[in-house]
Amino acid sequence: MDFAKIELRQYLAKIKANRAKIxxxxxxxxxxxxxxxxxxxxxxxxxxxxxxxxxxxATVYRTLELFCSIGILKxxxxxxxxxxxxxxxxxxxxxxxxHLVCSNCGKVIEIQDDLLEILEEKIxxxxxxxxxxHELIFxxxxxxxxxxxxxxx
Amino acid sequence: MDFAKIELRQYLAKIKANRAKIxxxxxxxxxxxxxxxxxxxxxxxxxxxxxxxxxxxATVYRTLELFCSIGILKxxxxxxxxxxxxxxxxxxxxxxxxHLVCSNCGKVIEIQDDLLEILEEKIxxxxxxxxxxHELIFxxxxxxxxxxxxxxx
DNA sequence: CTCAGTGCAAACCGTTTGCAAACGT
DNA sequence: ACGTTTGCAAACGGTTTGCACTGAG
Numbered sequence: 001m002d003f004a005k006i007e008l009r010q011y012l013a014k015i016k017a018n019r020a021k022i023x024x025x026x027x028x029x030x031x032x033x034x035x036x037x038x039x040x041x042x043x044x045x046x047x048x049x050x051x052x053x054x055x056x057x058a059t060v061y062r063t064l065e066l067f068c069s070i071g072i073l074k075x076x077x078x079x080x081x082x083x084x085x086x087x088x089x090x091x092x093x094x095x096x097x098x099h100l101v102c103s104n105c106g107k108v109i110e111i112q113d114d115l116l117e118i119l120e121e122k123i124x125x126x127x128x129x130x131x132x133x134h135e136l137i138f139x140x141x142x143x144x145x146x147x148x149x150x151x152x153x
Numbered sequence: 154m155d156f157a158k159i160e161l162r163q164y165l166a167k168i169k170a171n172r173a174k175i176x177x178x179x180x181x182x183x184x185x186x187x188x189x190x191x192x193x194x195x196x197x198x199x200x201x202x203x204x205x206x207x208x209x210x211a212t213v214y215r216t217l218e219l220f221c222s223i224g225i226l227k228x229x230x231x232x233x234x235x236x237x238x239x240x241x242x243x244x245x246x247x248x249x250x251x252h253l254v255c256s257n258c259g260k261v262i263e264i265q266d267d268l269l270e271i272l273e274e275k276i277x278x279x280x281x282x283x284x285x286x287h288e289l290i291f292x293x294x295x296x297x298x299x300x301x302x303x304x305x306x
Numbered sequence: 307c308t309c310a311g312t313g314c315a316a317a318c319c320g321t322t323t324g325c326a327a328a329c330g331t
Numbered sequence: 332a333c334g335t336t337t338g339c340a341a342a343c344g345g346t347t348t349g350c351a352c353t354g355a356g
Contacts, residue, residue, distance in 0.1 A: 109280060
């Protein structure tokens with residue numbers, strides 16, 4: 001739990017560094033992501049989790065966008081539903097992870113593999129294209145769905 | 154030009170194979186993609202190109218979705234604008250290509266590299282995840298924008 | 307002849323915006 | 332005190348839908 005506090009502090013520092021203010025709403029939203037690191041929430045899902053407080057939806061959208069612009073969150077869109085989802089950026093990891101999205105149950109698995117470095121180098125040389133970011137999504141069938149019939153999640 | 158006709162026939166055959174009808178609207182939309190293979194049109198862009206005929210927007214959306222579902226088009230969403238775009242699938246190429254998206258001018262470069270096969274194999278072994286498709290987008294700065302100042306497209 | 311496909315306009319829904327009040331620093 | 336941030340509700344814009352008409356097979 002103390003570790004979580006230290007982590008939170010890192011993110012708050014990043015907000016301050018961008019001359020944005022620390023508000024209860026922002027801290028609350030940040031904590032939702034910190035406490036659910038394997039999830040990929042939509043704006044609406046965040047809004048639901050905030051029903052106890054009276055945070056408005058505009059604030060949620062504005063906060064999520066702020067966090068993306070300062071590098072705290074990353075927006076991802078899976079082809080399943082095409083809704084914007086947000087994923088906490090690991091401040092201590094240079095590269096963003098990739099996603100395996102199961103076409104059957106919709107589960108999203110994160111992988112940390114970094115084999116793309118080779119590809120990036122090749123692209124920078126061959127196309128003179130300076131890569132700043134990449135996003136890789138694999139669609140397919142996860143191990144749990146493999147044996148079973150094709151059903152909804 | 155004859156080659157184009159043969160190509161068109163392949164796609165029309167695919168429509169028939171899916172028990173869908175060949176209508177003037179569908180042929181017209183298909184031809185737009187065949188004649189602009191390097192573009193990634195949005196539904197609206199297609200609609201504009203059809204102003205001469207009186208095709209309705211609902212038809213455009215329904216046709217694009219049909220083409221996706223039968224494997225003639227592939228939907229791609231670039232983070233620049235987040236609008237759905239459509240890319241013709243090469244019926245003779247097993248793997249879909251990848252995209253380099255310039256953060257400065259918005260240009261989209263297609264690359265055919267297939268280094269992902271290695272990664273796919275690794276993923277199938279390590280995660281027991283059967284990959285059926287992948288999508289890889291590199292964001293960065295293209296060669297033309299490299300030297301120049303950062304401007305709009 | 308029959309049902310899939312079309313056009314139109316209205317509905318949909320995730321997201322954005324304008325503005326006055328409330329708050330962080 | 333100042334400029335940010337917030338909440339509300341209305342607007343926005345890409346996409347979908349309902350329905351009667353049309354046309355491909």
